[in-house]
Amino acid sequence: MEPEPKSPKQAIEEVKAGLRAPQRTQLWKSIFRVKHTRNDTRTRALAVVSNVFLHLHPGRVNRDAVRYSYTWGMGGISAYLFLVLLFTGALLMFYYHPTKVQAYRDILYLEQDVPFGRLLRNMHRWGAHLMVITVWLHMLRVVLTGAYKKPREFNWCVGVALLVLTLLLSFTGYLLPDDQLGFWAVTVGTNMARATPLVGHEGPFGPQLGMTPFNDLRFGLLGGSVVDSNALLRAYVWHCIGIPLVVLLLMGVHFWRVRKDGGISGPAPLVLDGEMKDEVR
Amino acid sequence: MDFSQIWEILSAADNVPIVGLLAGVGFFVWYGLRQGREMDRLAVRLAAEPELAKTHHRKTQPYEEGWEREVQVWPHLLKIEFLAAMIVTVLLLVWSLALNAPLEEPANPNQTMNPAKAPWYFVGLQELLVYFDPWFAGVVLPLLILAGLMLFPYLDASPLGTGYYTIRQRKVVLVSFGAGFSIWLAAIFVGTFIRGPGWMWFWPGETWDHTRVVFEKTRNLPEMLGIHGAAGEALVGLVTVVLFYASAGWAIHKLVTRTELDRRIYARTTSLQYLTFQFFAITLLVGVPVKILLRLAFRIKYVWITPWFNL
Known part of the structure; x- marks a missing residue:
């Protein structure tokens, strides 16, 4: 027997049921994989563990581990700042050409004409400096x-x-506006590479090994013997592709190892002096 | 007192992060050490009361009846992370609205900036160029710092103080790291706020005089001792460096085996670990400041002169 056609009222009810409980729809289930219908601890843990963006977290953590006073949140803030920098940096790339002719004009264009361009550049600049600071504070806390x-x-x-x-990312970005500040900072910075022992033309044992301004380490870094268009392009490629790729890879390893090594390191129970065994390794 | 000069340096857009850095480091050092002192007091108390030490502070910290040992990541941790992200975003937005990123004139190789400074996080290395030749300040020293940092966990043989703040149990480690970090920050501070045109020393409040000339003559140690000739200079330098390493090593050894706890930790340290620690401590934590002092106080440029390198 053929099923009866749905009345308009039934059809509306179906839509309303979906809106009332979107978690029960096929669409929702296909995206989130796990049933989120019950509000119990298992569901909450699954929500974290089975989510690709959240799965770096365990389902549950030690009650003390969420205390701000222990971690200061500096590692997480550094990671977040890196994401902010990826985002603002990608937007800046839409407006920037790494060439001697255009680089500086692009910055002027960004500051004067692009909607929110100045804000974008400011956020990228200060975000980078802030990240250097938070990374140092993170190291201080770990020590x-x-x-x-x-x-x-x-x-x-x-x-x-x-x-x-992080420091190298910041340093390669410093040259990109192609202004006096970046030019001389990078000139000063890369001049030190001349003096690298063995592979710099002014370094110990460099001349003896046949190093000249045109084949030493500094030449390799700058793509020339002075900071010029090749240096600008090299800084750009390192800044936008080379170093970020390595950083992303190492960040993955860093977070993965935090989990594998037992999660956040503390706050751990106090160990008294008397409890340390005096075995010589 | 030239206040406009002070203001000019302090308000240079790229110097603002340093002010933030110094304030941040100051606050968090205080914040961490305060918790360390608290734990130290607790340790003294628990050592005196073995009964209490069996139960108190062994699993979770301040614990109340009925609390679970663990909490759900969602929502307890994620809401904190979200809040932190919001605060950082707002902070960054306000900072970016209030202060513009610097942009100088277009790059011009024919017009040297004076002073030409590296970005502030590398300005410490640039400052060290005053005291060391570029091959050392710019290449060897940074590599030594990195090697020292990477080896840090492998040289610390004490199992105490893992996962909580403490001062008493980890004096040697905290003093070592603190000394290195302080030298780094001090070099950044001097390089940014003290050094003016020609990388000359201008006290805060002194006007940057672009025409100033310094008639300071530097001297080398062998020459001060009246020794000339390549062989003699190299030999004197070598002897000085060896003597310095021996005496500094002896002093450091006295310092790291001062208390009973320090000696117990020392007994756990292997010879390789200890000698590596000594090398980095003498070179980076004592040698660098001593060389800086020799240069600033006695105008000594080189201690050791050889045909290939000078130190």
Whole structure:
């Protein structure tokens, strides 16, 4: 027997049911995978663990681990600032050409004509400086709480690498406006590379190994013997592609190791002096 | 007192983050050490009362009847993260609305900026160029700092003080890191706020005089001792450096084995760990400041002169 056609009223009821409880619709379930119909601890844990953006977190954490006084939140803030910088940086890339002819004009254009262009550039600049500060404070906190100790030694090393890359990201970005400030800062900075032992033409043992201004480390960094159009292009590619890729990779390793090494390192129970065993390793 | 000069330096857009950095480091050092002192007091109390030490402060910190040991990440952690992201965003927006990123004239290789300064986070290295040759200040020293930082966890043999703030249990580590971090920050401070045109020393409030000339003559240690000739200079330098490493190493050894707890931690440290620690401590934490002092106080440029490099 053929089913009876739906009345308009029934059809409206169906739509209303979907709006009342969107979690029960096929569309919702296809996106979120897990049933979120009940408000119990298991559902909440699943919501975190089965979500691609949140799965860096465990389902539950130690009650003390969420206390601000322990972590200061500096690692998380650094990661967030990196995302802000990716976003503002990508927008800036729409307006910027890494060439001697246009780079400086693009900055003027951004500041004078592009809607919110000045704000965009300011946010990128100050966000970068803020990130340098938060990364240093994050390191300070990890030292003060002894959070680098066994089994987290390697993750500390990954962190040091991320710190260096943060500074290099900031430094490569410094040249891009192609103004006097960036030009001379990068000139001063890369002049030190001349003096690199062995591979710099003014460094110890450099001349003996045949280093000249046209084949040494500095030449490789700048793509020339002076800071010019090649240096601008190289800084741009390192700044926008090379270093961010490495940073993203290492950030993945860094966060993964935090989880694998047992989550946030504390606040851990106090160990008294008397409880330390005097075994010589 | 030239206040407009002070203001000119302080309000340079790229110097504002340094003011923020110094304030931030100051606050968080105080905040962390305050918690460290609290834990130290607790440790003294628990050591005196073994009964209390069995239960108190062993799992979760301030604990109340009926509390669960763990909390759900959603919402308890995620709401904090969201709040932090909001606060940072607002802070960054306000900062970006209030202060414009600097933009100078177009790059011009024919017109040297004076002073030409590196970005503030590298200005410390630039400041060290006064005291060391570029191969050391610009290349070897940064690599040593990085190596020292990476080796840090492998040299700290004490299992105490993992995951909580404490001062008493980790004096050596905190003093070592604190010294290094302070030198770095001090170099940034001097490089930014003290150094003027020609990288000359201008006290805060002194007007930057672009025509100032310094007739300061620097000297080398061998020459001050009346020794000339390449072989003699190299030898004197070598002997000085060896003597310096020996005496500084001895002094550091006295310092890190002062208390009973320090000696117990020292006993756990392997020779390789300890010698590596000594090398970095002597070179970076004592050697660099000593060389700075020699230059500023006694106008000594080089201690060790060889045909290939000078130190």
